Amino acid sequence: xxxxxxxxxxxxxxxxxxxxxxxxxxxxxxxxxxxxxxxxxxxxxxxxxxxxxxxxxxxxxxxxxxxxxxxxxxxxxxxxxxxxxxxxxxxxxxxxxxxxxxxxxxxxxxxxxxxxxxxxxxxxxxxxxxxxxxxxxxxxxxxxxxx
Amino acid sequence: xxxxxxxxxxxxxxxxxxxxxxxxxxxxxxxxxxxxxxxxxxxxxxxxxxxxxxxxxxxxxxxxxxxxxxxxxxxxxxxxxxxxxxxxxxxxxxxxxxxxxxxxxxxxxxxxxxxxxxxxxxxxxxxxxxxxxxxxxxxxxxxxxxxxxxxxxxxxxxxxxxxxxxxxxxxxxxx
Numbered sequence: 041x042x043x044x045x046x047x048x049x050x051x052x053x054x055x056x057x058x059x060x061x062x063x064x065x066x067x068x069x070x071x072x073x074x075x076x077x078x079x080x081x082x083x084x085x086x087x088x089x090x091x092x093x094x095x096x097x098x099x100x101x102x103x104x105x106x107x108x109x110x111x112x113x114x115x116x117x118x119x120x121x122x123x124x125x126x127x128x129x130x131x132x133x134x135x136x137x138x139x140x141x142x143x144x145x146x147x148x149x150x151x152x153x154x155x156x157x158x159x160x161x162x163x164x165x166x167x168x169x170x171x172x173x174x175x176x177x178x179x180x181x182x183x184x185x186x187x
Numbered sequence: 188x189x190x191x192x193x194x195x196x197x198x199x200x201x202x203x204x205x206x207x208x209x210x211x212x213x214x215x216x217x218x219x220x221x222x223x224x225x226x227x228x229x230x231x232x233x234x235x236x237x238x239x240x241x242x243x244x245x246x247x248x249x250x251x252x253x254x255x256x257x258x259x260x261x262x263x264x265x266x267x268x269x270x271x272x273x274x275x276x277x278x279x280x281x282x283x284x285x286x287x288x289x290x291x292x293x294x295x296x297x298x299x300x301x302x303x304x305x306x307x308x309x310x311x312x313x314x315x316x317x318x319x320x321x322x323x324x325x326x327x328x329x330x331x332x333x334x335x336x337x338x339x340x341x342x343x344x345x346x347x348x349x350x351x352x353x354x355x356x357x358x359x360x361x362x
Binding site for chain 1: 318
């Protein structure tokens with residue numbers, strides 16, 4: 041849709057704002073409404089808007105599909121790793137108290153790290169889902185074009 | 188209205204509007220976290236994904252011509268059972284309902300002291316109930332992998348053509 045000037049200009053203004061709002065929801069989630077899940081979805085929405093305007097090829101230049109698959113596993117691993125870190129320090133799985141000497145700061149550190157994992161997974165899974173459907177559409181077009 | 192519609196594009200749009208109205212309702216009820224989730228996930232990304240699916244699938248629902256008596260019976264029986272179950276529910280909005288008496292007061296009273304953060308929802312999700320959230324993260328990962336494994340299967344026309352290519356190559360080699 042890059043031939044529509046209004047869409048292109050508006051998207052150019054909106055995409056950075058959406059990404060900024062996503063980061064705000066991610067890292068301010070313990071103080072205000074929000075968290076990893078919502079932030080991931082908002083961040084993925086910015087990328088999807090970019091793809092709708094500039095096309096899938098340009099979207100994959102921003103973040104290749106292979107990187108999405110790696111990052112969505114990394115997100116879950118960050119979450120699980122945070123849990124295991126507590127076990128290494130001698131507490132239960134997913135208990136954050138022993139991370140730092142101040143228990144409140146330790147809990148907040150744990151929450152932020154866990155939310156980062158969730159946000160990473162959700163954002164990349166949403167991007168992967170959208171790109172897979174878009175690629176399927178292209179593939180079906182090619183097949184019907186050949187017949 | 189959504190159920191009656193045969194045009195799937197229009198029903199996706201109506202679902203999005205419904206989610207947005209729900210998000211407004213949650214905002215009125217002071218449930219900021221749920222409202223944000225409903226607006227971003229319900230009205231935003233799920234509508235987008237439904238549209239992405241519609242780009243691959245057909246746009247119109249296939250009309251069902253004959254009446255399906257078995258379906259009617261299942262729906263009526265399930266609906267009657269659910270309605271019957273609602274009589275057992277505690278009255279709406281009472282402060283002494285079980286959901287307000289069990290562990291919620293503990294979380295609300297101790298979030299500030301335990302964690303030093305004001306958002307009790309984030310505290311419950313990421314800290315008190317972290318096991319639930321790790322399950323959620325794995326569900327999302329699994330959903331992504333499932334869609335990936337389903338959609339990377341070659342479409343029927345393409346598969347036939349590929350096999351044809353291989354056979355042609357074999358014949359060339361034999362010749």
